[in-house]
Amino acid sequence: GAGVSQSPRYKVAKRGQDVALRCDPISGHVSLFWYQQALGQGPEFLTYFQNEAQLDKSGLPSDRFFAERPEGSVSTLKIQRTQQEDSAVYLCASSPTNLFGNTIYFGEGSWLTVV
Amino acid sequence: SQKIEQNSEALNIQEGKTATLTCNYTNYSPAYLQWYRQDPGRGPVFLLLIRENEKEKRKERLKVTFDTTLKQSLFHITASQPADSATYLCALDISFSSNTGKLIFGQGTTLQVKP
Numbered sequence: 713g714a715g716v717s718q719s720p721r722y723k724v725a726k727r728g729q730d731v732a733l734r735c736d737p738i739s740g741h742v743s744l745f746w747y748q749q750a751l752g753q754g755p756e757f758l759t760y761f762q763n764e765a766q767l768d769k770s771g772l773p774s775d776r777f778f779a780e781r782p783e784g785s786v787s788t789l790k791i792q793r794t795q796q797e798d799s800a801v802y803l804c805a806s807s808p809t810n811l812f813g814n815t816i817y818f819g820e821g822s823w824l825t826v827v
Numbered sequence: 828s829q830k831i832e833q834n835s836e837a838l839n840i841q842e843g844k845t846a847t848l849t850c851n852y853t854n855y856s857p858a859y860l861q862w863y864r865q866d867p868g869r870g871p872v873f874l875l876l877i878r879e880n881e882k883e884k885r886k887e888r889l890k891v892t893f894d895t896t897l898k899q900s901l902f903h904i905t906a907s908q909p910a911d912s913a914t915y916l917c918a919l920d921i922s923f924s925s926n927t928g929k930l931i932f933g934q935g936t937t938l939q940v941k942p
Contacts, residue, residue, distance in 0.1 A: 716870075743928050754831075754916050754932030755871065768929060803870055807928065814928060816861075818870035 714738070716819035718804050724825045725794045733789045733822045737806030745816065746779055746789050747803040755803055761787060794826045830854070833917055833933040840907055841941055848902040848936045850917035859920035860893050860900050861930065864913045871916055875902075907940045914938070 717736040725731050737744050743762055747755035748771075758777070760768040763784035772779070776794075781787040791798055801821040807814040831852045840846050850860070858879050863871035877884040877893045877900070884891045890903040904911050914937045918930040 745929065747932075752934070754918075754934045755930075757929040757931070760929055771929075805870075815873045815876065816928070816930065817873070818863075820868075820870045 716804055716806055716817050718802075718819040718822050720822060721820065722823045722825075724827060727795060727826055728793050729826075730790065730792045731794055731824060733791075733802050733804075733824070735787045735789070735804030735819060737785065737787070737804070738808075738817055739785075741806035741808050741817075743807040743809070743814070743816075744781055744787050745805040745807075746787070747805065747818075748773075749801045749803055749821070751800075758789070758802075791824075794824075796826050799824055799826045831917065831919060831931060831933040833915075834936040835934065837937040837939055839939045839941065842908060844907055846904040846907050846911070846938055846940070848915050848917075848938065850900040850902070850933055852898050852919060855898075855919050855921060855931065856895075857919040857921050857931075860891075861918045861920060862889075862891055862900075862902050863916040863918060863932075865916055865935065866913050874915075876920075904938075907938075909940045909942050912938055912940050 719734045745760050746758040749755040757771040759779045761781040776792045778790045801823050803821045805816045805818045807816045833850050861876045862874045865871045875891045877891050888905045892901045914935040916935045917933045
């Protein structure tokens with residue numbers, strides 16, 4: 713497709729369950745980002761990839777959060793032993809280069825509810 | 828501490844009027860500032876980017892100003908239409924100081940344009 717694609721769009725997980733969220737960036741985009749957005753708040757940075765290299769994971773809230781992009785295209789955000797405070801929208805975004813001041817293209821998000 | 832603030836209350840205006848949204852920040856030195864539009868249940872969509880050495884940027888009915896002395900950006904929508912109703916997010920690009928492409932978002936301002 714033409715845009716950033718995320719799946720699943722909606723996920724309900726029981727507390728303690730592991731979840732995996734997938735992101736298909738725009739083809740050829742070098743940079744990939746994951747953001748977390750709580751209700752009524754702006755997106756908060758989680759992690760950044762340049763191709764397959766994870767250059768910044770400073771926003772990951774705990775060691776239960778893990779992200780990978782093994783071949784420099786598709787990325788997966790994994791959350792282990794989910795807790796209620798993990799309930800949020802997880803947004804993936806990509807941009808065509810690693811240059812600063814780029815336009816960033818967001819996906820529609822994966823809505824996670826932990827019950 | 829580092830902070831980004833947008834009008835927390837919703838902005839309600841009449842169709843045809845100019846909407847002005849404010850973004851203030853402290854303790855950042857962004858090289859760029861970006862504005863995004865977000866509709867309910869959707870990901871943010873890029874609107875405009877302004878560089879630190881630019882005072883003003885225009886795109887169709889949109890105008891952004893960036894005052895690095897006041898640490899403030901103003902976002903204007905002229906001749907507003909009901910279709911402009913959405914949440915508008917400002918985002919600081921601190922790539923130069925963070926060495927990644929991450930954006931720091933404000934919490935967003937919801938604009939409602941009434942016919």
